[in-house]
Amino acid sequence: MPAMTVTAHRPITAQxxxxxxxxxxxxxxxxxxxDFVPGKIHPVRLLERDLIAWRTDDGEIHVWEDLCIHRGARLSKGWIKNDRVVCPYHGWEYDGGGRCTLMPAAPDETPMKKARAFPYLAVERxxxxxxxxxxxxxxxxxxxxWDDASFLKVHSGPYRYAANGFRAIExxxxxSHFPFVHAGLNGVMDxxxxxxxxxxxxxDTGLRSSEVKVFQPFGDARGVPLMAFYTYHTFRPLVAYFSKRTQQADAAANIVSDHSDLFTTFFTAQPIDEKTTIVRVCAALNVQPHPDPKSVRERADVVYGQDREIVESQRPERIPTELRYELHHRTDLMGQRYRTWLRAKGISYGVI
Ligand code: FES
Ligand SMILES: [Fe+2]
Known part of the structure; x- marks a missing residue:
């Protein structure tokens, strides 16, 4: 793909x-x-671009290119002073609107109009x-x-995968990997x-599967056997979700309760580059009584640690979206449709 034209509003590093x-x-x-505490500049990497995130005193989050337009120094090496980002090279100061408000070498002059940071859209949700x-x-x-108070929400991560983000989502x-990768937790290897x-x-919101039924000997933080019915959803290329309806079972996988609970997970993959990803998740559970969030997080740490190891092993690292490069069975329909969906969107980065 040809490099984009760099205009006055785009940082040169956007190339x-x-x-x-x-x-x-x-x-x-x-x-x-x-993660983003006031008074501090936080470096962030996304899609091979270096950014900074910081909060103004009013709590608002700002995400900018990690670049000072003056001589290209990294703002992430600077500091916050009086609610402004100070560039470490010549001390230019930028306010929350991205405007340069002070050039210390000419303190009485109004900085040029072009003396601005490069801000990006940022929201908290x-x-x-x-x-x-x-x-x-x-x-x-x-x-x-998220807005349903009857669900306990538990964040876990970050999990850094030395792997491709689409492979992590898939x-x-x-x-069908549960009995092997998560033996004893989400499945039984034998x-x-x-x-x-x-x-x-x-x-409208992406791809959605019908229910997929599996037996889980340790299906949630309670540590009880469950019959689980998964509905998978890909909202965006790097944001997925499942809703798992569960019924209590015995050790031999017989359902022993008519009552269903819901355990859902919102899964996000931050693409650092084509082969490095940071996974962060939020689980929502309505089982009563709510389990201790710490036990939910500990279980997630184990499960995503197991996933990380296997996803890091996959070759080629970039996901093949052309189906002929790997084998697809009917039991992989969700992954197969995901790849075709990525391909139909015209995605060219992180795929082969
Ligand atoms: S490079 Fe930032 S003030 Fe000069
Ligand atoms: Fe897994």
Whole structure:
């Protein structure tokens, strides 16, 4: 793809890294909201671009290119003074609107109009900070349980995968790996689930599967055997979700309760580059009584640690979206449709 034209409003560093418009015009999670504390400049990397995130005293989050337009120094090496970012090279100061308010070598002069930072759109939602490097093609996807107070919400991560973000998403929407990668937790290695046929449909919000039934000996933080019915959803190329309806079972996988609970997970993948990803998740559970959030997080740490190891092993690292390069079975329908969906969007970065 040809390099984009650099205009006065675009940093020269925009010529580097990802040039894929589908990804540039999407929202990406770059951290938990709680990561970004006032008075500090936080370096962030997204799609091979270096950014900074910082909060003004009013709590508002700002995400800018990590670049001072004066001589190209990194603002991330600077500091915050009087609610302004100070460049470490010649001390130019930028306010929350990105305007340079002071050039210390000429303190009585009004800085030139072009003396500005390069800000990006940033919003906070579901305890995450989201950034768009271009023009958003859609809003941040909806997390259906977020506003429902009957659900306990538990964030976990960050999990850094030395792997491709689409491979990480595809792993998250894959039910046939449970007995092997998560043996003893989400499946039983000696008795892997036979997966019944399921459907995948394209809906307004992305791709959605019908229910996929699996037995889980340690299906949630309570540590009890469950029959789980997963509905998978890809909201965006790097944001996925499942809703898992669970019924209590015995150790032999017989359902012993008519009552269903819901365990959902909103899964985000921050693409650092084509082969490095930071995963952050938020689970929502309505099981009563609510489990201790710490136990939910500890279980997630184990499960995503197991996923990380296997996803890091996959070759080629960039996901093949042409189906002929790997093998697809009906039990992989969600992953197969995901790849075709990425391909139909015209994604060229992180794929082969
Ligand atoms: S490079 Fe930032 S003030 Fe000179
Ligand atoms: Fe997994």
């Amino acid at each position: 580097d890294g990802c040039q894929d418009p589908v990804l540039l015009n999407d929202w990406h999670v770059v951290g938990f909201a709680s 579901y305890g995450f900070v989201w950034v768009c490097l271009g023009e958003p093609s859609a809003d941040v996807p909806l997390f259906p349980q 792993n998250f929407i894959d039910a 008795q892997p689930d036979r997966l019944d046929p399921y459907d995948v449909h394209e809906v």
